[in-house]
Amino acid sequence: xxxxxxxxxxxxxxxxxxxxLSFTAVFVIIWLRExxxxxxxxxxxxLGTALTGYFPAEIGFYCTTFLMSVGFHYxxxxxxxxxxxxxxxxxxxxxxxxxxxxxxxxTIAAYGIVWVCNKVLGFDYIPIYVIxxxxxxxxxxxLWLAFPRFKEVVxxxxxxxxxxxxxxxxxxxxxxxxxxxxxxxxAGFRMVEKFGYAVHEITSLYLIxxxxxxxxxxxxxxxxxxxxxxxxxxxxxxxxxxIFFLYGGLYYFGWGVVLAASLYVVNHIFFSLALAxxxxxxxxxxxxxxAPTAAVAFTI
Numbered sequence: 001x002x003x004x005x006x007x008x009x010x011x012x013x014x015x016x017x018x019x020x021l022s023f024t025a026v027f028v029i030i031w032l033r034e035x036x037x038x039x040x041x042x043x044x045x046x047l048g049t050a051l052t053g054y055f056p057a058e059i060g061f062y063c064t065t066f067l068m069s070v071g072f073h074y075x076x077x078x079x080x081x082x083x084x085x086x087x088x089x090x091x092x093x094x095x096x097x098x099x100x101x102x103x104x105x106x107t108i109a110a111y112g113i114v115w116v117c118n119k120v121l122g123f124d125y126i127p128i129y130v131i132x133x134x135x136x137x138x139x140x141x142x143l144w145l146a147f148p149r150f151k152e153v154v155x156x157x158x159x160x161x162x163x164x165x166x167x168x169x170x171x172x173x174x175x176x177x178x179x180x181x182x183x184x185x186x187a188g189f190r191m192v193e194k195f196g197y198a199v200h201e202i203t204s205l206y207l208i209x210x211x212x213x214x215x216x217x218x219x220x221x222x223x224x225x226x227x228x229x230x231x232x233x234x235x236x237x238x239x240x241x242x243i244f245f246l247y248g249g250l251y252y253f254g255w256g257v258v259l260a261a262s263l264y265v266v267n268h269i270f271f272s273l274a275l276a277x278x279x280x281x282x283x284x285x286x287x288x289x290x291a292p293t294a295a296v297a298f299t300i
Contacts, residue, residue: 014062018069022298023160025077029291030158035150038078043140045071050133053126073298081294084282085153090225092282096275097221104213111207156291166293169281172233173300176274179240187247187264194250195257205261209268220272229280236273243267 028037048068055064087095110132117123117131162170191197191205224232243263250260285293 015065015069018066018073020299022073022077023295025074025295025298026158026160026292028074029156033149034078034082034152034156034291035147036144038075038082039140039144041071041075041078042143043071043137044068045075046133046136046138046140047071048133049136050130052133053124053129056125077295077298080278080297081156081291084278084285084290084294085156085287086150087282089279089282092279093224093275094218094221096278097218097224097272100217100221100272100275101214104210104217108207108210108214111203111210154287157288159292160296161289161292162296163289163293166281166285166289169277169284169293169297170300172277173297176277177300180271183267187267190247190251191260191264195260205264208261209265212265212269213272216269217272220269221275224273224276224279229276229283232273232276233280236270236276239270240267243270 025037032040045068048064048066048071051067052061052064055061083096083099084092113131113135114128117128123131188202191202197205220232243266246255246259246263249255250263281293281297282290
């Protein structure tokens, strides 16, 4: 049983500490290859998840949250860095779209596993966390054993860098992070508060969004390749501005629940256009700057 509920704001703040410290990944890759570091981070994410059910009190929850977050943020930092190093510039937008499609499919599969464990097998929190975390650790181990050690095409700088010529990339990262945090934190909450969404309704909305992303992400990747990063980003920002204004109208003018759900799904499709920001940086960056700048970007 969950003995003590952790204050949501405090737990979210603890979760974001490793994100703010993502720039320290630059110092870790002095000793570990990026590919190895990514797999170790993935295993840490799985370990933190597996342990969560055994520490339901407040302090234990903070510790497992912190461990999960360290693994997640370091993994995502290395994931972005390696993708931009390994993918050819000519095909990177299309391939990043395919990676996003695979991620949406994996999320649906994870929902399915949780549903089967809870509804069919009758498992409580602890075994569900252990299964989820254990699968993650097992996947990391399988990747370690199955995949070769890929050679660095361009050795990465092992130091923290901030370059004046990347200022636009930094600024766009800042706005992207702020926008994403605001939406992720408040959109679902407002759907519950304003329209009384039940758990199964929120879950259904998430699944519809993931299915839409599975269809749209490869198309978005191709569109970025055809029209270019600038056009894609301008289209994204204009579209998101319209969506956010309409969200405001939902709550001030009492527009309907169907529009709210539709905006939620469309918003996530527009979010997938953010892959253009990655390929924009890939094109303007010194190839040796990709890893340290990916770490700085996550901190931003």
